[in-house]
Amino acid sequence: MTRTQQALCWALALIALALSVxxxxxxxxxxxxxxxxxxxxxxxxxxxxxxxxxxxxGARA
Known part of the structure; x- marks a missing residue:
């Protein structure tokens, strides 16, 4: 997933939460x-x- 797609998913989740409230x-x-x-x-x-x-x-796990 690109960063834009991830941001849209988070935005959708927060909008859904706001609508449910x-x-x-x-x-x-x-x-x-x-x-x-x-x-x-x-x-x-x-x-x-x-x-x-x-x-x-740069650190190794």
């Missing part, structure tokens, strides 16, 4: 932490800055 399917208090954590998780999963296996560039 506005229609009452999900409680606002339950969804509020996801509105803060969602963009952070999206950034970390899309960028190449940090990975689970190799946190330092």
């Amino acid at each position: 506005s229609t009452g399917l999900v409680d606002r208090q339950a969804a509020e932490p996801l509105f803060f954590a969602g963009p952070v998780l999206a950034y970390l999963s899309i960028t190449d800055r940090v990975t689970c296996c190799n946190p330092f560039r």
Whole structure:
């Protein structure tokens, strides 16, 4: 997947969450932490800055 496709998937997920809160399917208090954590998780999963296996560039796992 390209970065653009990954970003679109994250955007779709956050929009779906917002719509589900506005229609009452999900409680606002339950969804509020996801509105803060969602963009952070999206950034970390899309960028190449940090990975689970190799946190330092050039280092070997």
